[in-house]
Every structure is written in structure tokens, then in C-alpha cells.
Amino acid sequence: MTSTVPAPSTRMAEGSALQAVFLDMDGTLVDTEGFWWDAEVAVFADLGHVLDESWRDVVVGGPMTRSAGYLIEATGADITLPEITVLLNDRFEARIGHGVPLMPGAARLLAELAAHSMPTALVSASHRRIIDRVLESLGPDKFTLTVAGDEVARTKPHPDPYLHVAMRLGxxxxQCAVIEDTATGVAAAEAAGCRVVAVPSVAPIAPARGRVVVGSLEEVDLAFLSTLITGMY
Incomplete structure (x- = not known):
């Protein structure tokens, strides 16, 4: 398993029951969910197919194998999953070549977590090649560990990515807080037993036990995340 940063520390933040914070990437830290849809529309247009806008909610937030597979089946496009994956990654990478816009509050939150030495992991269903490009905008030094969708046997909505980073961080x-923007990511985090902050990007997410829904990362700070574990929210 590769990581873009040195081996993670197992030292937890002092004075808090919160042991680590895990964050999704697309739509959570960076405003790129629309970029992925634009890439899918463009690639399938090149193949002679028009994507229905209603499919956007179906493909958001999941692994590329699921979203691309769904679109191939829905359109009847004559292309294999490995072939479409390369085309989609190429198109998206070209789109973010000059950097990506951060979501409101993302830079401040990451800086606060780093300042308090809170173990922090980036957990994304995107492939490693994409994560590494986005990290140029986010700052790889802000994360103790990063895990891509093509580095685990089963990615979101399975709990495996979150269980993996928790194990790596000890x-x-x-006792970990997860920040996600889609139902797929929320399902993965909750299946792993984590407490969740949902910041919906494309489709709404309802509050639930062990889950808090907020309007943006501007409402989230370290104290707020700590209350998820102590149960005082």
C-alpha cells in the first residue's frame, strides 16, 4: 500500500477522546464532484452517447468501477471498463491540471488539525494518480496517511478503507470522526463504526444516530469533531 507521506504516527491528540480524523476528498475537501460529471459527459459524448442528468445522483461518490460500469450499461456504449477508466482519469486529470478549488472551510480545518497534531487521513475512492494531483492543492503535509480507491480490495461503500486507515494509525x-459528502461515503464510514459529519454536495443526506449533517466545513472545527465522540453534540 503506498502513501504520499511518511509512515503514520500512532500518537493520539492529548486531552481528547477523538483519536483521528478521516476526510473524503471530492466534494468534501475540494469542489470537484462537478468536474467528474463533466468528464463523464465529455467522454461518453466522444463515444456518441448523451448522459441523462438524473444519472448524476446515481454515480456520485462511489468507486469508478461502479459509476463507469453503470454508465456503460445505461448507455450501451461499446467499451470495456478498463478502457473507460483510463479515459475518465485522463479527462479529469487534464481538468485539474492548474489546481482545484477548495471547499469553504477546508484549508482552515486542515490547518487546525495539523496544528494540534491530530492524526488525519485522506480516504478517497479516486485513484492514486488523481489523489496525488489534488494533494498539490491540499498540501500532502496536512495528512498523516492517504489511501486511494485503487489501493484497497473493496472501496466505498464498503468499510474497508476506513478500517484500513484506523488500523494503520493504531x-x-x-473513536474516529469521518467527514463525507455522499451517501456512499457515509455508508462506508458508518459500517466501519466511525462517527460521521455529512456535508452534502450533490444529493441530500438525512441526520441519523451517530451522524451530524452540516451545511459546510465552515461549521466544523476540532472541538466540534471531539463532541461527536463524547456525545455532547
Whole structure:
């Protein structure tokens, strides 16, 4: 398993039951969910197919194998999954070649987590080649560990990515906070036993036990994340 940063530390933040914070990337830290849809529309247009806008909610937030597979089946495009994956990654990477816009509050939150030495992991269903490009905008030094969708046997909505980073950081998943923007990511985090902050990007997400829904990362700070574990929110 590759990581873009040195081996993670198992030292947890002092004075808090919160042991680690895990963050999704697309739509959570960076405003790129629309970029992915634009890439899918453009690639399938090149293949002679028009994507229905209603499919956008179906493909958002999941692994590329699921979203691309769904679009191939829905359109009847004559292309294999490995072939479309390369085309989509190429198109998206070209789109973010000059950097990506951060979501409101993202830079401030990452800086606060780093300042308090809170173990922080980036957990994305995007492939490693994409994560590494986006990290140029986010700052790789802000993360103790990063995990891509093509580095785990099963990515979101399975809990595997979150269980993996918790193990790597020596953390108890039930003492970790996850920030996600899609139902797929929320399902993965909750299946791993983590507490979740949902910041919906494309489709709405309802509050639930162990889950808090906020309007943006501007409402989230380290103290707020700590209350998810202590149960005082």
C-alpha cells in the first residue's frame, strides 16, 4: 500500500477522546464532484452517447468501477471498463491540471488539525494518480496517511478503507470522526463504526444516530469533531 507521506504516527491528540480524523476528498475537501460529471459527459459524448442528468445522483461518490460500469450499461456504449477508466482519469486529470478549488472551510480545518497534531487521513475512492494531483492543492503535509480507491480490495461503500486507515494509525474506529459528502461515503464510514459529519454536495443526506449533517466545513472545527465522540453534540 503506498502513501504520499511518511509512515503514520500512532500518537493520539492529548486531552481528547477523538483519536483521528478521516476526510473524503471530492466534494468534501475540494469542489470537484462537478468536474467528474463533466468528464463523464465529455467522454461518453466522444463515444456518441448523451448522459441523462438524473444519472448524476446515481454515480456520485462511489468507486469508478461502479459509476463507469453503470454508465456503460445505461448507455450501451461499446467499451470495456478498463478502457473507460483510463479515459475518465485522463479527462479529469487534464481538468485539474492548474489546481482545484477548495471547499469553504477546508484549508482552515486542515490547518487546525495539523496544528494540534491530530492524526488525519485522506480516504478517497479516486485513484492514486488523481489523489496525488489534488494533494498539490491540499498540501500532502496536512495528512498523516492517504489511501486511494485503487489501493484497497473493496472501496466505498464498503468499510474497508476506513478500517484500513484506523488500523494503520493504531486508532479505534469508534473513536474516529469521518467527514463525507455522499451517501456512499457515509455508508462506508458508518459500517466501519466511525462517527460521521455529512456535508452534502450533490444529493441530500438525512441526520441519523451517530451522524451530524452540516451545511459546510465552515461549521466544523476540532472541538466540534471531539463532541461527536463524547456525545455532547
Amino acid at each position: 486508532a479505534d474506529p469508534t
